[in-house]
Each structure stands twice: as C-alpha cells, then as structure tokens.
Amino acid sequence: VNAVLTQTPPLDADSRPATGGPAGDAILDRLLSGDEAAFSDFVAAHHGSLLRLARTFVANQAAAEEVVQETWLGVVKGLQSFERRSSLKTWIFRILVNRARTRGGRDGRTVNFSALENEGGTDSLAERFSAAGRWIRPPALWREQNPEDLVLRRETAECVEGAIASLPANQRAVISLRDVDGVDAVEVCRLLDISEANQRVLLHRARTKVRSILEQHLART
Amino acid sequence: MLTCRDVTESATDYMERTLSRRESLQVRLHLLMCGFCRLYIRQLATTRDLLRRLPRSVPPDQDVQSLLGAYRSRTDEDEGERR
Numbered sequence: 001v002n003a004v005l006t007q008t009p010p011l012d013a014d015s016r017p018a019t020g021g022p023a024g025d026a027i028l029d030r031l032l033s034g035d036e037a038a039f040s041d042f043v044a045a046h047h048g049s050l051l052r053l054a055r056t057f058v059a060n061q062a063a064a065e066e067v068v069q070e071t072w073l074g075v076v077k078g079l080q081s082f083e084r085r086s087s088l089k090t091w092i093f094r095i096l097v098n099r100a101r102t103r104g105g106r107d108g109r110t111v112n113f114s115a116l117e118n119e120g121g122t123d124s125l126a127e128r129f130s131a132a133g134r135w136i137r138p139p140a141l142w143r144e145q146n147p148e149d150l151v152l153r154r155e156t157a158e159c160v161e162g163a164i165a166s167l168p169a170n171q172r173a174v175i176s177l178r179d180v181d182g183v184d185a186v187e188v189c190r191l192l193d194i195s196e197a198n199q200r201v202l203l204h205r206a207r208t209k210v211r212s213i214l215e216q217h218l219a220r221t
Numbered sequence: 222m223l224t225c226r227d228v229t230e231s232a233t234d235y236m237e238r239t240l241s242r243r244e245s246l247q248v249r250l251h252l253l254m255c256g257f258c259r260l261y262i263r264q265l266a267t268t269r270d271l272l273r274r275l276p277r278s279v280p281p282d283q284d285v286q287s288l289l290g291a292y293r294s295r296t297d298e299d300e301g302e303r304r
Contacts, residue, residue, distance in 0.1 A: 036289060040285055043285055043288055047277070048277045072291075125226075129224070133224025134224060138260070139264055142264065145263070145264075147271045148274065160271055160275060175272065179272035208233075
C-alpha cells in the first residue's frame with residue numbers, strides 16, 4: 001500500500017547509457033576523439049529509439065530506416081560543432097525529428113501531434129465501471145509483478161513492443177520518448193511541438209492502453 | 222468523493238505529480254480504501270517501468286558498417302584540418 005501511496009519514484013537503474021551530464025560528456029569526448037568502438041556502441045544504444053520515433057512520422061518502416069540512417073550521418077557531420085547546451089541524446093532526437101518531419105511531409109504524411117480525437121477505439125476502460133463509477137470488472141491479477149523479471153521474458157517484451165506499435169502515432173511518439181527513452185516532459189513537448197497538457201493526455205492514453213494489453217497477456221487464469 | 226473511474230482517469234497525473242495538492246490527497250484517500258485502484262495504479266507503474274527496461278533492438282550490421290565508414294572518414298578529415 002505504501003509503495004503506491006507515496007507514489008512510485010523514478011527508476012534508479014537505467015539500462016540505457018546516459019548521454020546527458022558528466023557521463024554524456026565522457027561519451028562525447030570519446031566520440032570526438034574518433035573512438036570507433038564508442039561510436040558503434042553509441043549507434044547500437046540509440047538505434048531502436050530513433051527507429052521507433054521516426055516510424056511515427058513517416059509512412060513505412062523502410063522510410064523510417066532511411067531517416068535514421070540520415071540522422072546518424074547528420075550526427076557524424078555535426079559532432080565537431082555540437083555545443084553542449086543540450087544533452088547529446090536530445091540533440092540527436094532533434095536532428096531525427098527535423099528529418100523525419102521533412103520526409104513525412106514529402107511523402108504526404110503529416111502527423112498532427114496535438115490532435116486528440118479520431119484515434120480509433122474508445123477508452124479501453126470505459127465499460128469496466130458501473131454507472132456510479134465503481135469497478136465492475138476490476139484489474140486482473142498478474143502472474144508476475146516485477147518489471148525486472150517480466151522484461152526478461154521475450155514474449156512479454158514482444159507484447160509491450162506490439163502494444164506500442166498498435167498506438168496512434170502521437171501517443172506512440174510520446175510514450176516512446178517519455179517511458180522507453182526517459183526524455184523529460186518539457187523536452188518531449190519541445191521535440192513534438194505540443195503543449196504540456198497535451199503531452200500528459202497522450203501519455204495517459206498510451207499507458208492506459210499498454211497496461212490493458214499487458215493485462216490480457218499476464219492475467220492469471 | 223472520487224470514484225474508481227475518476228482515479229483511473231487521474232492516474233497518470235497522479236504518478237507524474239501534476240495534480241494539485243488537494244487533488245492528490247483525494248486520490249490518496251481513495252487508494253487507502255480501494256484495493257482495486259491500488260492494484261490498478263501499481264500495474265500502471267509496472268507498465269511504465271517495463272517500458273523503460275525494454276531490450277534494445279540491434280541495428281543491422283551493414284548499417285553500422287556504413288556509418289562507421291562515414292565516421293572514420295569524418296574523423297580523418299578533422300584530423301587533416303587540424304594538421
């Protein structure tokens with residue numbers, strides 16, 4: 001009970017490499033010195049995140065892969081003139097968003113990240129409450145509650161990936177940046193050019209949906 | 222009094238700490254009394270933590286190789302300019 005009431009703290013253990021702060025500076029120094037191993041690791045660490053974000057702007061996976069590749073070339077070109085005013089990660093995401101928007105526009109696909117309507121499907125929880133707002137179908141108990149154990153199962157990780165992929169583009173962009181990549185809310189608003197209220201609504205809908213899908217996957221039978 | 226539906230609708234704002242003090246208190250009061258909503262919030266937090274821990278996807282080797290090529294020649298150029 002206490003764990004929930006005191007609100008869940010942000011994660012300490014970050015499985016992704018830090019690219020802001022002193023650790024980010026250390027990586028940047030290695031990248032600037034021509035350290036190829038550091039560069040390969042860096043690409044590997046961020047490739048999936050970039051691809052996921054790119055996919056929200058463009059029409060298909062092939063276009064997203066091209067945008068990511070272009071982004072990395074832009075990173076290689078710009079690295080020497082990178083001013084350490086933002087974190088390296090944020091800077092790369094910005095390059096990606098610019099290129100992805102351009103590419104999406106050229107292909108006749110523009111995502112309005114502020115649009116909250118026509119997202120397909122109704123609130124996944126709506127029918128689980130009585131008219132008085134109480135649970136009729138309460139949350140099902142999960143076979144496993146610990147995220148560390150859960151993520152080790154391939155089918156659970158795949159289920160989460162599938163859940164993200166099923167979201168509308170704007171929700172997908174927000175949940176990927178916020179929850180998968182750990183970008184803070186202010187920066188996400190800047191990247192996607194949306195208001196904070198909008199960002200919260202999109203994050204809420206996305207998490208609600210992903211939880212529902214996980215519930216189906218993990219419910220004790 | 223908040224209903225269970227209200228609590229689920231405020232769940233993200235509660236976790237993000239963007240509720241007012243009063244609203245947050247109302248959620249906490251509800252959670253004290255409602256095991257289902259506690260379970261719901263805990264699962265939402267687990268969902269968030271799981272997202273954060275997703276395994277990384279590996280880029281295709283040929284992409285990495287071509288980027289390494291670009292990186293190498295760029296580094297060489299910069300070295301050249303410095304000389």
